[in-house]
Amino acid sequence: MAGILKYLADIDTPETLVFGITGRQGKSKSRMMRKFGTSIVAGCTPGKGGQEVDGVPVFNSAAEAVKAFPQLNTAVFFVPAGAVRKAAIDAIDAGLKFLVLTADGVPTQDEIALKEFASKRNSVYLGPNTVGLLDTSGYLFGLIGGSATWAKKNYKPGKVGVISRSGGLSQLLGAFHCRPNLPGPREDGSFGPLWGEDYPGLSAVVCVGGDPVPGLSILDAARAFEKDPRTEVMAIYGETGTSQENDLAEAVQRGEITKPMVVFLGGKFTKAGIAQSHAGAMIRKEEETWQAKKDILESSGITVVERPDAVFGAVLKLLY
Numbered sequence: 001m002a003g004i005l006k007y008l009a010d011i012d013t014p015e016t017l018v019f020g021i022t023g024r025q026g027k028s029k030s031r032m033m034r035k036f037g038t039s040i041v042a043g044c045t046p047g048k049g050g051q052e053v054d055g056v057p058v059f060n061s062a063a064e065a066v067k068a069f070p071q072l073n074t075a076v077f078f079v080p081a082g083a084v085r086k087a088a089i090d091a092i093d094a095g096l097k098f099l100v101l102t103a104d105g106v107p108t109q110d111e112i113a114l115k116e117f118a119s120k121r122n123s124v125y126l127g128p129n130t131v132g133l134l135d136t137s138g139y140l141f142g143l144i145g146g147s148a149t150w151a152k153k154n155y156k157p158g159k160v161g162v163i164s165r166s167g168g169l170s171q172l173l174g175a176f177h178c179r180p181n182l183p184g185p186r187e188d189g190s191f192g193p194l195w196g197e198d199y200p201g202l203s204a205v206v207c208v209g210g211d212p213v214p215g216l217s218i219l220d221a222a223r224a225f226e227k228d229p230r231t232e233v234m235a236i237y238g239e240t241g242t243s244q245e246n247d248l249a250e251a252v253q254r255g256e257i258t259k260p261m262v263v264f265l266g267g268k269f270t271k272a273g274i275a276q277s278h279a280g281a282m283i284r285k286e287e288e289t290w291q292a293k294k295d296i297l298e299s300s301g302i303t304v305v306e307r308p309d310a311v312f313g314a315v316l317k318l319l320y
Helices: 005-009 024-036 062-068 081-093 108-119 148-154 167-176 218-227 244-253 290-299 310-319
Strands: 016-019 040-044 056-059 074-077 098-101 124-126 132-135 139-142 157-164 183-185 191-193 202-207 233-238 261-265 303-305
Touching (some): 005 218, 016 062, 016 081, 024 040, 024 148, 040 062, 074 081, 074 139, 108 124, 233 310, 261 290
Parallel strands (some): 016 074, 040 056, 074 098, 157 202, 157 233, 233 261
16 A cells, blocks of 8 residues: 555555644544545644544654554644644654645745754655645545545546645646546547546645645655656646746756656746745746746646646546
């Protein structure tokens, strides 16, 4: 059941600690993740150690949880933005190797400090401001799908690895690759089913988040999908702001990433210096504009489309 975590964090079997498990969102999303297949071993809420949530023991700190359950290696966080930095450092100090930070609104200075701290340890993290990760081998971290029943029905094993800076696009690009008879724009200009009952399906969905200083970047996720034997093509949502798409293009030019990719590039009409959509989409220099990113991606041989429904036909063309 290793899935994409094998290539993101060298984890074969995820055993998970949930921060904020006693809160409303922590409880509901933990139930969803467990129903999907995620092994949730323990929870963590300072001051509420000794309680249980649906039979899952709660601890005051990650260190206490790891002492009781040494097999813990992953953590998902449903905590307020202002508490993310402290909670994540607690988890990293306890030796957890992969974290998912779902909170929106984490201060940029906290993101910078956390990224520097994690870089010195054997830990990586998704987010902040992410819906998380779903792997069709049977685990889910975060918010993808809305319910376990819906997620199991709409995210099916297959050949496409999805990477996105957007939560909504993570879910759309994931689920629609698993929909029989999906309609969309065809190469000949017509509109209709792109495939029949035999849909491409998914290996995993990785949402890197929409903030200016993400833990794992688009390139980090692409490197993992490059190693994943299930993945034949990547479908990516990129946008203005940050250098993530530029870094991906340069890695392709170096020959580091060889699997084919389709990028839906958002933010065509975003103006420099204006906070539009995600916090990380703000344009601060020329290389972060939509046109500059489109140019470098296409010059690297990457297919770029300008509307989300064009992704699926482009993926199909690369697959077959």
